[in-house]
Amino acid sequence: MDDNAGLFNALSSERPVQPVFIFDTEILSKLEDKSDARVNFIYQSLVLLNEEYNKHKGSLKVYYGNPPEVWKKIVAEFDVAEVYTNRDYEPYAQQRDQLIYEFLKKKNIPFKGFKDHVIFEKKEITKDDGLPYTIFTPYSKKWKLNLTPAHFKSFDSLSLLHRLNGSNFKMPLLKDIGFSKTHLSFPATYTSNSIIKNYHQNRDIPSLNGTSRLGVHLRFGTISIRRLATQAQGLNEVFLNELIWRDFYSMILYNFPHVVGNSFKPAYDKIKWRNNEAEFEAWCTGKTGYPIVDAGMRELNNTGHMHNRLRMITASFLTKHLLIDWRWGEAYFAQKLLDFDLASNNGGWQWAASSGCDAAPYFRIFNPYEQTKRFDPQYNYIKTWVPELNTAKYPQAIVEHAFARKRVLETYAKALKND
Secondary structure (H helix, E strand, O other), X not given: OOOOHHHHHHHOOOOOEOOEEEEEHHHHOOOOOOOOHHHHHHHHHHHHHHHHHHHOOOOOEEEEEOHHHHHHHHHHHOOOOOEEEEOOOOHHHHHHHHHHHHHHHHOOOOEEEEOOOOOOOOOOOEOOOOOEOXXXXXXXXXXXXXXXXXXXXXXXXXXXXXXXXXXXXXXXXXXXXXXXXXXXXXXXXXXXXHHHHOHHHHOOOOOXXXXXXXXXXXXXXXXXXXXXXXXXXXXXXXXXXXXXXXXXXXXXXHHOHHHOOOOOOHHHHHOOOOOOHHHHHHHHHOOOOOHHHHHHHHHHHHHOOOOHHHHHHHHHHHHHHOOOOHHHHHHHHHHHOOOOOHHHHHHHHHHHHOOOOOOOOOOOOOOHHHHHHHHOOOOHHHHHHOOOOOOOOOOOOOOOHHHHHHHHHHHHHHHHOOO
């Protein structure tokens, strides 16, 4: 609320402002788990937001339905002069917002979108010829070159909250939108300077509290990307680079929307995936017989979180060891991750499968045993999630590493031989 581009610009218009949130049934209807943690997170955040608005004699108006239909209700209920929002770069959101823009235009109501989710968006960072980057390193260099103090400037809405509409709307209950409470807990909105300062040393060690755990907050806008980037800039270049990766993947999604459902590099759609459903189930449930892989999957299933090093290891294992389509893994992460973000999730999976922009070459295959030696040599992380390790209850390895490596190299080489 205190650093929100859309809200700030609305409050700056000097008209009474009514904050609105729409639970989008087009999205919610696709969620099979009716105690979905992300819906819980959004709901809890809205309750807190409404409490803050109440302190300033305003309130949040929450709707549930198909957004274009909801907007018909809103313009009938309020004398709407202008609509302010922050931009969303996912293909569905772009189509949805375009429909709303066209509807409001017919009513002579301006629909104003603002950049708030990222530092640089769309085509703000391009190559000298104006084309979007597809390689991260030159993109990150240009990103840093173009950075100015203005990009870190906060939108101070707090001093303008007296312009809220003054209404007092009642919040619906979670069950009113068809969902129930989750057992999962959510990370704090704050990360210490010490975590960011030591990030480059600790970020790959899953047994340490060495990462920010802020992904869910960045995803849903409950913290400011500008303030986090400001904090990172003075403390740790590696952490800042992770924020740049986030901008990079958002830019890729916007400029190359075919990555949703298709390989960034079309040749990689020729790969003959095995797609063995029993093996996929073993991967999902953390029963592959590879302890580091199983630990990562069990952490995800139990907490909605997975350490970034484990995201790479588990994704590599699914695509390279089991030769299962990266889209299967992408969909499973989308279902389970609290911080699921289409751009970053898609980018990460295509990186692991070698089908994406600036991806790991296809002959780079993570060895789970070597990864364990490097990042969890004492099995501290693994023992947390695989307590039955070294007992008769723990399964045999689902596939032998050397065999799997040879198989995937041959499969990829055959698919790509003419490219």
